[in-house]
Amino acid sequence: MGSRLKAQIRASENTALKQRAKFVSSGVAAYSSIVVDHAQNALIWDNDGKKYIDFAGGIGALNVGHGHPKIISALQKQAAKLTHTSYHVASYPDYAAVCEKLCRAIPSSVPQKAALFNSGAEAVENAVKLARFFTRRSAVISFGYAFHGRTLLCLTLNGREKVLKSGFGPFAPGIYRAPFPYPYRPPSGLSPKNLTEYCLEELKRLWKTEISADQTAALIVEPVQGEGGFIVPTPGFLKGLRELCDAHEIVLIIDEVQSGFGRTGKFWAFEHEEILPDLLVVGKSLAAGMPLSAVVGRSEIMDAPPAGAIGGTYGGNPLSCATALAVFEIFEKENILKKAESIAETVQSRFNSFEKKFSIIGESRGLGAMRALELVLDKKTKAPLPANQVKQIIAECEKKGLLLIKAGIFDNVLRTLMPLTIHPKDLTEGLNILEEVLEDFCL
Ligand SMILES: Cc1ncc(COP(=O)(O)O)c(C=O)c1O
Structure with a gap:
């Protein structure tokens, strides 16, 4: 894509965010700064053509993925x-x-x-x-x-x-x-x-x-x-x-x-x-x-x-x-329940390894593909990782192409709500991004 076109697209993205800031109630939360152009299964693309792996799934509304032909x-x-x-x-x-x-x-x-x-x-x-x-x-x-x-x-x-x-x-x-x-x-x-x-x-x-x-x-x-x-x-x-x-x-x-x-x-x-x-x-x-x-x-x-x-x-x-x-x-x-089981196994095993590897992970938990990491300052005291640091982790994931959202009464839980139809390659890539970000954060 030519640099002029890229600049034009960037400008339109910024316009969308500027318009949001000016005309949309700030009571409507913005969990990311992505301006979406289109999406397919567990991938979304912004106006600049940048691809993101979607671990948020429209807050759990997209178990069958974006844009399923049916x-x-x-x-x-x-x-x-x-x-x-x-x-x-x-x-x-x-x-x-x-x-x-x-x-x-x-x-x-x-x-x-x-x-x-x-x-x-x-x-x-x-x-x-x-x-x-x-x-x-x-x-x-x-x-x-x-x-x-x-x-x-x-x-x-x-x-x-x-x-x-x-x-x-x-x-x-x-x-x-x-x-x-x-x-x-x-x-x-x-x-x-x-x-x-x-x-x-x-x-x-x-x-x-x-x-x-x-x-x-x-x-x-x-x-x-x-x-x-x-x-x-x-x-x-x-x-x-x-x-x-x-x-x-x-x-x-x-x-x-x-x-x-x-x-x-x-x-x-x-x-x-x-x-x-x-x-x-x-x-x-x-x-x-x-x-x-x-x-x-x-x-x-x-x-x-x-x-x-x-x-x-x-x-x-x-x-x-x-x-x-x-x-x-x-x-x-399409045997979605079977797919959910396989996602659950992959995410659980990676999250359990993250729990052992990273000092900020207090607990890896969940049921099936509804999995989460609770982030803490200290595994012993379980003091929650402050919300601004959790935000920083999520923002780093976004920069590297992973869309992730939080939960929890302390805003310190990373949760996975990816489409249950996610391609195994995208699932692994998303988990790799998260691991990289956690690694950098814990350095
Ligand atoms: C368990 C549960 N109940 C109810 C709701 C509210 O749903 P809605 O946002 O569609 O009103 C949510 C939304 O996240 C939810 O998680």
């Missing part, structure tokens, strides 16, 4: 046929077909139904509404470090203060929080082994001190916490929640917005613990980056409210539904 074809066909009526106004077959796929994906003999929305947060809100209406109770319990979205109810449910909640109160009433087992950082004096029992006991204490179990409509939990830092709860915790919900007729809402669609090696992360949700919240990779989310659950709960109480103008938009059907087909035909 997704493009579904979108093109649908765009030419119908883009919107609102499902309330006139039915179209794909909405119910997506709901059927979702219901059949729940390994339960209890009849299931679903409803479609636009974002993860909107689906969470609706799951809470459904649980309240069905139980005729009001209290909802969420967990420490949880992330469920950015609407006011979701903010209230979140177990993280900084950036997400500060300055946005007062919050919605009727929400209580119980501790979540974070094995790397257990409360002092507790071993990770005792965490399950501790957390379940604390939940029971909440029912004695704050709100009774028989006033509790729902518990809402991520089977592996996403924004919280890819925290995998201790064995038995989710099963314990299931038992407590059964004992007190409480609706168990499992939020798989980030962990679903094969990310952990099983279609749903809850399958690892052999439990079933009463309501499941789904989003992100359901429609390969098109806005679509869902609540799927026991028919008696899904059917409880009157017609008109659930839904919205755009929920289950025809373009998003056509894409979701293509996503299901890709999962069925």
